[in-house]
Amino acid sequence: MSPGFAGNAPAVAAVDWGTTRMRVWLIDGGGKVLAERRGDDGLITAQQKGFSTILEGHLAAMAAPEALPVIICGMAGSRQGWLEAPYVTVPAPLSAILAGAARVPGQHRDVRIVPGLAQRRIDAPDVMRGEETQLAGAGLPAKGRQLVCMPGTHSKWVLVEDGAVAGFGTWPTGELFSVLAAHSILRHSLGEHPKPVTPSNPFFRNWCETALAEAGDVTSRLFSIRAAGLLQDLKADDAAACLSGLLIGGEIASASRRHGAGAEPVVLVASGALAALYQAALGLAGLEVRTVDADEAVRAGLIEAARENGMIARTGAAP
Amino acid sequence: MSPGFAGNAPAVAAVDWGTTRMRVWLIDGGGKVLAERRGDDGLITAQQKGFSTILEGHLAAMAAPEALPVIICGMAGSRQGWLEAPYVTVPAPLSAILAGAARVPGQHRDVRIVPGLAQRRIDAPDVMRGEETQLAGAGLPAKGRQLVCMPGTHSKWVLVEDGAVAGFGTWPTGELFSVLAAHSILRHSLGEHPKPVTPSNPFFRNWCETALAEAGDVTSRLFSIRAAGLLQDLKADDAAACLSGLLIGGEIASASRRHGAGAEPVVLVASGALAALYQAALGLAGLEVRTVDADEAVRAGLIEAARENGMIARTGAAP
Structure with missing residues (x-):
């Protein structure tokens, strides 16, 4: 011993x-x-x-x-x-x-x-x-069909059937957020140190709903965040909430369409603030959610x- | 004088x-x-x-x-x-x-x-x-409805009715390309100095068609470019063509849907290599195109x- x-x-x-x-x-x-x-x-x-x-x-x-x-x-x-x-x-x-x-x-x-x-x-190469x-x-x-959402830098959505991975896809939501916040024109809108986004922010919810309604088409709305700063006096922290809501909503709309969500609860594997944002966004999409803590899941x-x-x-x- | x-x-x-x-x-x-x-x-x-x-x-x-x-x-x-x-x-x-x-x-x-x-x-703030x-x-x-596509860092699509601007939208396609190529995981796929993309590249055409078929949902395909490099030996220059085709196809699908393209030719205001890429992509979308040289247009x-x-x-x- x-x-x-x-x-x-x-x-x-x-x-x-x-x-x-x-x-x-x-x-x-x-x-x-x-x-x-x-x-x-x-x-x-x-x-x-x-x-x-x-x-x-x-x-x-x-x-x-x-x-x-x-x-x-x-x-x-x-x-x-x-x-x-x-x-x-x-x-x-x-x-x-x-x-x-x-x-x-x-x-x-x-x-x-x-x-x-x-x-x-050949039409959807992917790795994890x-x-x-x-x-x-x-x-x-061990039995049945499960759609699993694992958000992060490169969010993975995985379809599991009877304990086997049937297929999966990657949405680089976290990376898009950080790259756009740091290197695109949106850096002027978000400022250098925006506060962490919370799911109760109405901008997060509104922009998430917009992205959900537009089936994952987010590129048409990115510049609107900049324009809202110029025309509607959108504040930096709210601009970050817009971008977060838009990208997470877009991911959920796109992944739901690709993998056919809705028949059973989405299994969300996430922790902390990210779990809270995705729980809210999946709720806005009308999807039932079962959350599993990501840290516990990797250890298990x-x-x-x-x-x-x-x-x-x-x-x-x-x- | x-x-x-x-x-x-x-x-x-x-x-x-x-x-x-x-x-x-x-x-x-x-x-x-x-x-x-x-x-x-x-x-x-x-x-x-x-x-x-x-x-x-x-x-x-x-x-x-x-x-x-x-x-x-x-x-x-x-x-x-x-x-x-x-x-x-x-x-x-x-x-x-x-x-x-x-x-x-x-x-x-x-x-x-x-x-x-x-x-x-309020739902679509924008500036140009x-x-x-x-x-x-x-x-x-002077009369009639015209849909005008002005591609670039921040592509503008403008609806002109009887000589008046009725509305417009911005797609940050050029900026997304350069920011993702330089700062995202795709920099490993595209390399430091990819060759300029040509409209005859089959990867440009295939990925453009994919984006057109998916109604402007491009985020679900971005990581596939990385995965295709790992699994299908996609070369750096072709990876750049994939990203270009995906983003331009996504822009056209999204803007067409928003502005109702198809009733009349799209007026493309562009020059050089960019004009050639958009002509090809608009063609793949089944849209008729009338091209106006961008340099001449601004002078006029x-x-x-x-x-x-x-x-x-x-x-x-x-x-």
């Missing part, structure tokens, strides 16, 4: 390793979280300092045993990452995706990276890395991946 | 003064162009060096007479320009717009700036500066503005 873990020894370390940040959890044999650590040494930092160095540093700081196996998801498995974990082509069952984790060679411990997903349709693990941890029912997905790869037992004993 | 103008003395100087560049023409009493000069001292430079200094420098280099009146259109008339020429609210007749030029005080010559247009609809002059010079018939519009302001005679004698 390792010192400091009050009775339960860690059985696996689970790592969510994204582009700009990483999180590490120590998990016991029953799937219980023993410790958590966060760092801003994501892919970009790791490319310079070395993935192994950064991982071992975090594990040492958590007093993890030398031989503890590690399961990783996210951009660490990309071509620019530690080891390319080749994409699994959809349609594919979630359990098979997790079980296909790629082993990093030359490590003194068992380190594996969950593969991303590729949609190889990291969200497949969130999806596996979202507690989706990594634990499930550890099980699928035999790192911890399938039915762990309760502590 | 001023030296160097082979028989005809200039009656007015016409200036198209944009954000980053300016053009000056000397015009005789009959509306004939005697000389042209181009500079990269647009609004941004002029804010530092002074508008009068820059204008007088160009006029001196063209040996223009001391008392020659000047008519100006474009961003020089904005709030950040030389003198704010207040917006004319649409609907408004083109002739009345031109006649409303604002006189710059404190100059030794008569200098006037054509006003921009404001659409003060400079395009109103192109529009007046586009040779539109300024001459018409000089006439409306009594700077040259309405029916000038032929040289």
Whole structure:
């Protein structure tokens, strides 16, 4: 037993390793979280300092045993990452995706990276890395059709049928917001530091409804934000709410149309302020929502991946 | 008579003064162009060096007479320009717009700036500066309905009815292209210096058709360009063609829907490579096109503005 873990020894370390940040959890044999650590040494930092160095540093700081196996998801498995974990082509069952984790060679411990997903349709090529693990941890029912919305820099909408990923699409909503706010003419409208947008802002709601009514056509309304500043004295914080409402509403209208939303609740995998904005916007679209916390989902997905790869037992004993 | 103008003395100087560049023409009493000069001292430079200094420098280099009146259109008339020429609210007749030029005080010559247009609809606020002059010079018939497409950084689509601007909209297509190419994840797909897009590129045509079929919903396809690079070995120059086709197709689908295109040919006010791309895209949309050269249109519009302001005679004698 390792010192400091009050009775339960860690059985696996689970790592969510994204582009700009990483999180590490120590998990016991029953799937219980023993410790958590966060760092801003994501892919970009790791490319310079070395993935192994950064991982071992975090594990040492958590007093993890030398031989503890590690399961990783996210951009660490990309071509620019530690080891390319080749994409699994959809349609594919979630359990098979997790079980296909790629082993990093030359490590003194068992380190594996969950593969991303590729949609190889010629008319709709798409990829994801990291969200497949969130999806596996979202507690989706084994049977039936689920439409899952995972908002962020590159929002993913995923159609899951009977526990398998049937198809997905990407809407770069978060990236559009930040790129337009920083580099387009809208920077004059939004100012340098607009306050975070809240779902109760009437501008957020109005512009979201406009985008929903226009079936995802957002380009026709972008310049209106600038014009509203010139003609209607729109304030910077409200301009940010307009842009947020327009882009989120546009995403929901477009994704709903593409994936046929409405038959069942949309499963929203999100946390904090972003979850609140999408809950409001999905409500304005008349869609029922079931929210799953994104942080919990990725941790649960990594634990499930550890099980699928035999790192911890399938039915762990309760502590 | 001023030296160097082979028989005809200039009656007015016409200036198209944009954000980053300016053009000056000397015009005789009959509306004939005697000389042209181009500079990269647009609004941004002029804010530092002074508008009068820059204008007088160009006029001196063209040996223009001391008392020659000047008519100006474009961003020089904005709030950040030389003198704010207040917006004319649409609907408004083109002739009345031109006649409303604002006189710059404190100059030794008569200098006037054509006003921009404001659409003060609460649900679709919009503004333009400079395009109103192109529009007046586009040779539109005095009667009937015309839908005019003026592509660029901020493309304008204008509905003209019986010689009056009935309404308009802005699609920031050129700006979206450059901002996404430089600052979004698509910079990895397009590379640093993609070749100019040509209308014969099949990727331009395919992605344009996709956007046309999806009614202006372009955000759902942006990330596909990145994915096509990862999964289908899409080359950088072709990725630029995809993005161009997607954005131009999206603009046309959206604007056609908003303004009801199809009853008569679209009047395309554009020059060079941009004209060729829009001609191809409008053709793919099944729309008939009549192209008017944008450079000629702005010059003709300024001459018409000089006439409306009594700077040259309405029916000038032929040289």
